[in-house]
Amino acid sequence: IWQTVYLEARGKDFIDAVHFTPDIDNRKINVSTYLKNDSKKELLLSMKIKTESGFIKHNIKIKPGQQKRNFDIEIPNMKLWSLEDPYLYDVEVAFDDDLIQTYFGMRKISTKILPGTDYPYVALNNKPIYLQLALDQSYHPDGYYTFPNDSFMKEEILRSKSIGLNGIRVHIKVEVPRKLYWADKLGLLVVEDLPNSWGEPNRLMRDESEYTLKEMIKRDYNHPSKLKTDFHSSHSITLFAK
Secondary structure, X not given: OOOOOOOOOOOOOOEEEEEEEEEOOOOEEEEEEEEOOOOOOOEEEEEEEXXXXXXXXXXXXXXXXXXXXXXXXXXXXXXXXXXXXXXXXXXXXXXXXXXXXXXXXXXOEEEEEOOOOOOEEEEEOOEEOOOOEEXXXXXXXXXXXXXXXXXXXXXXXXXXXXXXXXEEEEOOOOOOHHHHHXXXXXXXXXXXXXXXXXXXXOHHHHHHHHHXXXXXXXXXXXXXXXXXXXXXXXXXXXXXXX
């Protein structure tokens, strides 16, 4: 066990996940909230987004029988997340007696033709970006995959930026959320691999891989640093997280 283990108390009605999909072209954020089970009664979901000029507040009702709600929130005076200025919006979500504190970044990953060429480039916020990534296996003498402390994770991100990288490829493992936080906070792109497998993929391996990939996307969806999630095996397929 090399990732953080914790026990969390939940009420009878609670949010299983909340996903933010930024739409910088229309200056809004699309929000998807998921309950663990269908709502038994009408309940209020309240969201508060912190901005430099105050709070954006949004309330929506979860009706009986609903398990998912999807809605848009406009982001006036939008501030983008970029490698040079990785701005994060802090969010507080209240639902019955459940309270979630999280964040998102307003950024867009797409492809653009590099001016003067016919080469498609990955684009960040509609601007082509030359990706300079290194493989990040992140082995540690005293703990293999276990980081010695939080400062070490932060220093790995800072070191990557200091040598001219704008991204890292986390190799064949599910990364620690805290390291993804520092990539979000400090401005570094991350490609994350599915845990490795060997040989021809049989049904059990495929089932396990699909389950793990879905859980990775579910857990790490809101990290603006996440460029994509890779399925890595002897038969490599690239799957984009969003």
